[in-house]
Amino acid sequence: MKSFRLTPPLPLPQVLLRDQHQALFTNTRFLTRWTFIYLYDGSCQPNCQAIWQVLQNLADRHHGTQLQFAVIDRTTTQKPALPLPIGAGSNRYWLFDTTGESPLTSFFVERHQYLGTTSFFLIGPDGLWHAGFQAPFTSAALQQAYIALRDEFARHNSLD
Numbered sequence: 001m002k003s004f005r006l007t008p009p010l011p012l013p014q015v016l017l018r019d020q021h022q023a024l025f026t027n028t029r030f031l032t033r034w035t036f037i038y039l040y041d042g043s044c045q046p047n048c049q050a051i052w053q054v055l056q057n058l059a060d061r062h063h064g065t066q067l068q069f070a071v072i073d074r075t076t077t078q079k080p081a082l083p084l085p086i087g088a089g090s091n092r093y094w095l096f097d098t099t100g101e102s103p104l105t106s107f108f109v110e111r112h113q114y115l116g117t118t119s120f121f122l123i124g125p126d127g128l129w130h131a132g133f134q135a136p137f138t139s140a141a142l143q144q145a146y147i148a149l150r151d152e153f154a155r156h157n158s159l160d
Helices: 048-061 103-111 139-158
Strands: 002-011 016-018 024-026 034-040 067-073 092-097 119-123 128-134
Touching: 034 048, 034 139, 048 067, 048 139, 119 139, 128 139
Parallel strands: 034 067, 067 092
Antiparallel strands: 002 128, 016 024, 016 092, 034 119, 119 128
16 A cells, blocks of 8 residues: 655645535535545446445444545536445545536645545544555555554644
8 A cells, every 4th residue: 555644734625515415515524523535536447346345344443433434426416426335324425526626626636646546535633634545455554544643643632
């Protein structure tokens, strides 16, 4: 797994997306929770099932916690191209770009040219982009990286 850490973490642009229930999803949804984001653009085909399994494993391990998962679908602005791959739950979102090109999607793409490959991004509870992970990866490796970043974040913020 290739990973990168942003030091210092980067602030996200303003976000205005819709979730699978057509509810608005803005930057405030990134505050107070860690969030894994996956940008879906169809390039994982025919191996998307492996990506969905990684997401499902992480979501199952963190059910009932403050960790949330978001898939930003770049292939449509209305309905998922596939069934929601990570099940249902209050911490799982399938998001759509209602404007045609989300500033959040552009933000990730401009900084790391990972389209055509698979990438996860980790947003901290401060609403900042802390890390990214490029395939191949496992749910165990992503979880270990998340735990390490979360612990470091907690230590740093407890000193303030």
